[in-house]
Structures are given as structure tokens and as C-alpha cells.
Amino acid sequence: EIVLTQSPGTLSLSPGERATLSCRASQTVSSNYLAWYQQKPGQAPRLLVFGASTRATGIPDRFSGSGSGTDFTLTISRLEPEDFAVYYCQQYIDSPRTFGQGTKVEIK
Amino acid sequence: QLVQSGAEVKMPGASVTVSCQASGYRIFTYGISWLRQAPGQGPEWMGWISADNGQTHYAEKLQGRVTMTTDTSTNTAYMELRSLTSDDTAVYYCARKMGVYDYWGQGTLVTVS
Numbered sequence: 612e613i614v615l616t617q618s619p620g621t622l623s624l625s626p627g628e629r630a631t632l633s634c635r636a637s638q639t640v641s642s643n644y645l646a647w648y649q650q651k652p653g654q655a656p657r658l659l660v661f662g663a664s665t666r667a668t669g670i671p672d673r674f675s676g677s678g679s680g681t682d683f684t685l686t687i688s689r690l691e692p693e694d695f696a697v698y699y700c701q702q703y704i705d706s707p708r709t710f711g712q713g714t715k716v717e718i719k
Numbered sequence: 720q721l722v723q724s725g726a727e728v729k730m731p732g733a734s735v736t737v738s739c740q741a742s743g744y745r746i747f748t749y750g751i752s753w754l755r756q757a758p759g760q761g762p763e764w765m766g767w768i769s770a771d772n773g774q775t776h777y778a779e780k781l782q783g784r785v786t787m788t789t790d791t792s793t794n795t796a797y798m799e800l801r802s803l804t805s806d807d808t809a810v811y812y813c814a815r816k817m818g819v820y821d822y823w824g825q826g827t828l829v830t831v832s
Contacts, residue, residue, distance in 0.1 A: 658819065701762075710763070712760075
């Protein structure tokens with residue numbers, strides 16, 4: 612099973628600032644089969660990025676994904692008020708599909 | 720859109736069935752995955768049912784307790800979980816596809832108590 616470790620656990624930032632979220636895999640995620648999701652309280656997760664760097668339909672370009680192998684990053688270039696949420700990475704190259712434990716982006 | 724059935728409260732040892740009705744596309748076009756999320760935790764993958772042949776693949780920890788099916792006549796997927804314990808208390812989600820989950824149901828809270 613591929614274990615995904617996200618860091619930091621919590622990120623305290625102000626609107627307009629840049630957010631950098633990390634996801635490290637316990638083994639290589641080949642073909643960059645890694646996705647990022649955003650989740651707000653009481654809502655289902657929302658797909659942001661797949662294939663490590665491809666934005667899903669309708670996702671603003673302030674969200675960008677990068678990385679390969681075992682190290683991946685989600686960057687939010689300038690935080691908008693609606694971006695404060697929990698973010699999860701997920702690998703889909705292997706079964707079982709696994710998620711990281713999440714990074715909470717909170718308002719400073 | 721994926722619309723799930725309502726919240727359930729079950730006694731330990733009981734079974735629960737959650738439904739997930741698709742609209743806007745035919746359910747046999749893509750697979751359906753089921754995930755759950757315990758309070759304060761990240762999502763946990765439970766398994767999937769393939770679109771074309773109904774083949775299923777379940778998480779090892781749930782083998783023998785979970786069954787996933789689809790009814791193409793009503794465009795609905797079902798997930799049955801048996802022998803419930805308090806550890807099964809969670810929000811259960813259906814999601815479209817078997818790898819990247821581009822559409823999710825609204826979630827169904829299952830409380831075992």
C-alpha cells in the first residue's frame with residue numbers, strides 16, 4: 612500500500628498570500644497518477660488536479676500542481692477567501708487507492 | 720450529478736445499504752467507487768464496481784462484509800455493508816470513476832450505535 616504523507620498539517624496564511632502544500636509518497640507514483648482535492652466542512656471533496664499537474668474542469672488557474680516520483684506539491688498562488696479548506700492528495704496508480712491525512716489551510 | 724440516500728442509524732451487527740443515483744449520464748459509462756470518511760479523518764477507499772462488466776474490487780479490510788452492485792434500469796449504484804460496528808460510523812460517498820473521482824455524491828451519514 613502506498614502511504615501518502617502531507618505537510619504541514621496546518622497552514623495559517625492571510626488572503627492574498629501563497630500557499631505551498633506538500634505530499635510525499637512511500638513509493639514511486641508512476642505515470643504521475645496523483646490527484647488533489649479540496650474539502651470544505653459538510654461538503655464532499657472536490658477534484659482540483661489530476662495527473663499531478665492537470666487542473667480539473669472549472670478550477671481557477673491560481674491552483675497548480677507539480678512534482679513526480681515521490682514528491683508532489685499543490686500551490687495556490689494567491690489565496691482567496693473561499694480557498695480556506697482542507698486539501699488531500701490521493702494516488703490512483705495502485706490498489707488500494709490511498710489519501711494523505713490532509714493539510715488544513717486556515718485564515719491567519 | 721450523484722444523489723445518495725439519506726442518513727441511517729443502525730445497531731451493531733446490522734447491515735446498511737446506501738444508494739447512489741446518477742443523473743446526466745448513464746452509469747454504465749464509467750465505474751462507481753465508494754469511499755467513506757470517519758469524523759476528523761481523510762477519505763478511505765472502500766472499493767469500486769466496473770462500468771462495463773460489473774466486476775468489483777474491494778478493500779482487503781472490508782472483504783466479506785461489503786457488496787457493491789448497480790441497476791442500469793434505474794441508473795443507480797448500491798453499497799451494502801454488513802456486520803456493522805462502531806468503527807463503521809462515517810460519511811459514505813459514491814464517486815464517479817475508479818481512479819480520479821471527478822463527481823461525488825453529497826454523502827450519507829451512517830451512525831452505528
